[in-house]
Amino acid sequence: MSDEISAAQVREMIDEDQDLVGSVEIMDDSESEFNFLIDMYNKNHVLHVAKEDHLDFIRIVAVLPIPPDLLSTLIDMRRERTELHMHLMHVLTNTPGYFDYKDENREPTTFENMKEIQLFDLIYPEELDRPRLMSGVTNIAGSVAFVRNAFLTFEENTQSQT
Secondary structure (H helix, E strand, O other), rough: OOOOOHHHHHHHHOOOOOEEEEEEEEEOOOEEEEEEEEOOOOOOEEEEEEEEOOOOOEEEEEEEEEHHHHHHHHHHHHHHHHHHHHHHHHHHHOOOOEEEEEEEOEEEEOHOOOEEEEEEEOOOOOOOOHHHHHHHHHHHHHHHHHHHHHHHHHHHHOOOOO
């Protein structure tokens, strides 16, 4: 594989024959050389596969906004917030890829001040092939599903306590 990553190359590698990917569209993005929006099979979340102009790798990215009612609960319930944080950290640190807590301006922040979680993986030209790309997509999608389920479980548990 050459050191240059093209949009056509990456698009060809996104496997829509699996039950994982629902659809793929190209996004118009001034900051990226290309940016594919992947609508996952269950239509509950999307991932981006993008290459920014000034970087040599591609990024697989999912952004999970924190539900507003969950944010207010986290502010009020310190013990439950700590439990959720520990639960999320266990998964996020054991999942391939990376994560960041983001504030309202999408700047890195602490767990206590987050408004969203960004999950991402990086793929460099020398390791880019279909199995690696789809593995990254699958890993990020699995992490998204887990984090969403953790939020739902947390909300259900806190509602049953009130």
